[in-house]
Amino acid sequence: MKLSKIVGERIKEAPAGASIKSHILLLRAGFIKQVSAGIFSLLPPAQKVSLKIQNIIREEMNKLGGQEVLFPVVMPRELWELSGRYGSIKSEMVRFKDRTGHDMVLGMTHEEAAVHMALNTVKSHDQLPFLIYQIQTKFRDEARSRGGLIRVREFTMKDAYSFHSSQEDLDNFYKKVYDAYKRIYKRIGFKNFVVVEGDNGMMGGKISHEYMAVTPAGEDSLVICPHCGHSSNMEVATSEKEENDTQIAGEKEEIFTGNAHTIEDVCAFLETDAKHACKAVCFKTETEGKLVIVFLRGDAEVNETKLQKLVQSELLPVDVEEFGLCAGNIGCINLNVPEGSFVFFDKTLQNLQNFVTGANKPEFHIVHCSFSRDLPQTTFVDVALVKEGEKCVHCGQKLTLTRGIEIGNIFQLGTKYTKPMGMKVTMPDGSNKEPIMGCYGIGVGRSLASIIEEKADEKGLVWPMTIAPWQVHFCPIRLDNENVSAVSDELYKNMLDAGIEVLFDDRNLSAGIKLTDSELMGMPIRVVVSPKTIANGQAEVTIRATGEQLFIPMGELISELKVLIRDEIEEIEK
């Protein structure tokens, strides 16, 4: 491919509105163009990367016996009502009426479509297990699209669905997919990714894992155990909490705290540590508008995902005065809340003695409180965020926190879809049973962006050989020189004939512009020829990732490039 003909332009400055590395570089290198919020066109080089990632995924899915299919983007309401998700998924799902007034949706995921395909076509346990998958466009009406291809509304996704006759069979298969996913990310070129336990969210089911590209640009907070490897998304992470002081408190006493409302202010005013405070954090449920109060130790934070599961509802901010409470002075002693309210005590409070809490009236708190003495019946639940340094529940070693981008996820779904949709297969004993399902997703564009977060440097993109748009960026200098031009044309032809994927910078521009563009675009190998290198009978080869430079005799260039390409692919895939 000749660079002069590529649709897209390279720009020097970071475009307005882009703040994270992959977004900036994809725009600057002419790989993507925004069409609307969270909606992008992929220009030729990005589509090349996307297709290569898709092919890696396809190969690994096929190795698992996966059968590629295609589900529709547009589906009728009825299909989503069978699973109950037409109602349970909110404005993330696009709904519209077709010309006949029929309610339709844009598929954000295809569990229903997968069961619909298998319904009445798979009837016997002999046909199980099977895996069907597709690579297709999805649309999710994200409230906060951001970061270029990291969080978009429209995206290309591989989604796969497996069906099993027993939990044991699913467990076995799930493990195989778990490993296949690791191979996929490795082959894409990721070195720095982790698998964490995840939240099943709208999918349902119990067990799930998320594949996370570790990067400060990540939206997800991850809890990692460097010792035993058990890692989780913060949303579901647990930890062993620091043990609280069990020394009995003095007599409890109301004390004037004036305008001190935040826990920091109260503790500063009382000259005590937040670890000796019981604070209240309040919400209301989206579904029924009920009050939700979480009491936690003063230094802990609420894990909203866990709290949502406890109350089975989304959470909204609340004006506590509406519920008769005194904002800034809510406490766990003498609390009066309307019937039906939720009140939770986090495990960080367990056994806490001698603590301060709100007095449930203006300008006062109560000190010297004790759970064992004052609230002996309290049940403690796990509803706080894990903090750096807390201990792993599996091995007791200290946990660390990091950030990641979710590039894939796998779920065990149970019979959440097969049961309501009435899919049954005949078992060996003659009975009819709903198959147990797993589902497995990979975001193609998000993987593309995340590998940039891992690899790119201050000069630009750095593509792993396995997914690079072109393997070689061929960059002759001084194309106005007849000799350079003739040698370049021949080398380009020879590279093409040798099956090397090459981007030929055929522009007669300065070395500065051409070399800078090559670094920005990030092909793994750059080949430069110039009057000088030609006079020496050599080509200059630079490895983009390392900066390593080689001078290769012209006659050996093609064979040497083939070796370099093969070696890097083997290194990545080994």
Added chain:
Amino acid sequence: MKLSKIVGERIKEAPAGASIKSHILLLRAGFIKQVSAGIFSLLPPAQKVSLKIQNIIREEMNKLGGQEVLFPVVMPRELWELSGRYGSIKSEMVRFKDRTGHDMVLGMTHEEAAVHMALNTVKSHDQLPFLIYQIQTKFRDEARSRGGLIRVREFTMKDAYSFHSSQEDLDNFYKKVYDAYKRIYKRIGFKNFVVVEGDNGMMGGKISHEYMAVTPAGEDSLVICPHCGHSSNMEVATSEKEENDTQIAGEKEEIFTGNAHTIEDVCAFLETDAKHACKAVCFKTETEGKLVIVFLRGDAEVNETKLQKLVQSELLPVDVEEFGLCAGNIGCINLNVPEGSFVFFDKTLQNLQNFVTGANKPEFHIVHCSFSRDLPQTTFVDVALVKEGEKCVHCGQKLTLTRGIEIGNIFQLGTKYTKPMGMKVTMPDGSNKEPIMGCYGIGVGRSLASIIEEKADEKGLVWPMTIAPWQVHFCPIRLDNENVSAVSDELYKNMLDAGIEVLFDDRNLSAGIKLTDSELMGMPIRVVVSPKTIANGQAEVTIRATGEQLFIPMGELISELKVLIRDEIEEIEK
């Protein structure tokens, strides 16, 4: 692939609601499943065919220098307002509001997106011409989806857009795409397709061609010149009309025709031929509700597509009494119509003498009319359907009519999109000019269905080798026999090792069921082994398309299959 594991089932009876061959067979063979009106899931074998067709298209697009990109399915209203199509396209285009209330559409075609991609990224004539294409899902809310994959609402389409600095350059490039399309259909396996001049419809522009699979199941009426090859879609077809008798009429006279209202009844009543009648066909415009009257010779029919272009509006049925006319007795003499009405005279009436037409009052017609005498100022336009046997305007030979399915189309668009969207490139003389565009579409699913219409027989599907889901259907008989089972497992393994795409019917079922299934599914080569063929040291090979049978020594089977596969691919692609 083992047949027992394929998702999908083969059924014997034609499913209710399916009437055309490809629809029936795709359902019966387990290739597709309907999800909603005009919306299908593709099961594994159909997706395999689809991917193979996509790859043929991709290869031919790349040979043209095409750059693969990806445009969004969901686009904002603003993009479509730039071209004016947000308003001009009606309920075929799905519109919805996103969660922020923004108007969005589902892309039915991507001219706007293509210009958006090139806008400000292609600035100089040096970058022209270029071709960008995508293979992507589209949704058109067809009023009458029908025929399985023939006319659907959701479909996979390759759409391509080229940009040029001059009409001459577009003409040259257009010719190349024209030829590439022929190669594509040939490689897919079509033997019976024609290229016809087409209607540009909502695309705009002047020149267009449609690639038509010729089949009685086609929705389009085609006008073919077997002599010079100039062929057209009936929508735009023209012909030399039979010359009318120029003998002067007698004196015109009102005559009682009573309840005879249709032209057939009037001519029968008057004992004259429809060729000596001038009939009226009436509509009203959708846009402004204006009356439209077309006068044609009694034996001609209105070409509504041409008429729509003349009045620049869709057409609706009309109650002529509302416009003060006398239904069944409308005539071209003494006609009174409201101001602003459209009145057309078709070329079939040119020079017509001695004809009958309505008297514009109940129960009467006028006979012995003459255009040259009674309506000497009349302008005649071409607004009738071409009839079998009329003459080619290019060579004067007789035209024939046939039916076809549109499997692709190519258009010259001019500056219909670049102009309103403000895309300009710098020309060699320093001026800025809007590039001239071409666009080029292929429906993947429709091609898949159309090849079935051409190839399939009463037993089932017949896949060309180039797009078959599997090249070989391996069908051992009596798998309960240990020897058959062992030989089959080994042959299957050998075929896989040899790179042969093989579907292995591993089910222990009767020969009847297995052979019938193989004919229904339609792989190009079937290999049968049974106790008898094994005893003879042979395998039985059957060519699906011809029924030809070969008995091949077991030791030569693999090499012979490779030859058969290679030969058929070469035969198709030559």
